[in-house]
Amino acid sequence: METTLAILKPDTVAAGNAGKVLAHLESAGFTIRGLRVMHLTRAQAEAFYAVHRERPFFASLVQFMTEGPVVPVALERDNAVAHLREVMGATDVAKAAEGTVRKLYGTSIERNAIHGSDSPDNAAKELAFFFGHSDLIAAR
Ligand code: CMP
Secondary structure, three states, X not given: OEEEEEEEOXXXXXXXXXXXXXXXXXXXXXXXXXXXXXXXXXXXXXXHOHHHOXXXXXXXXXXXXXXXXXXXXXXXXXXXXXXHHHXXXXXXXXXXXXXXXXXXXXOOOOOOOEEEOOOHHHHHHHHHHHOOHXXXXXXX
């Protein structure tokens, strides 16, 4: 079993699609091990996406991620990191496959409904950003 981090982004929460996306993820075999609702500060969004600091879309991304509440979720299943990326679809909604979360609920390359960790190492770091150790083992 592996655990990865998803964030239901402000577009998903504002549109009232958080429940549908969580149901989609559960149907895809993920077990929810941690769940929060929070409104990221600018400093938190900048820190979370620090790897993109030099990219031209960084300021816009931070603005988007702080415009309303997000739902960080710890998700467990076998091969969770790779499987979540498949279930999410391509970053750019225009390139996302039919039936993926981004195709169903995203509207652009930026407002793409959901974030998912891109490697097991980053999943560990990103889970620690939002959840304490006891939050995640408490559900076992
Ligand atoms: P995410 O998987 O959360 O990782 C970084 C985010 O930056 C990405 O989803 C998009 O929301 C956003 N992003 C990536 N590429 C672009 C781009 N070319 N233009 C605007 N936003 C982008």
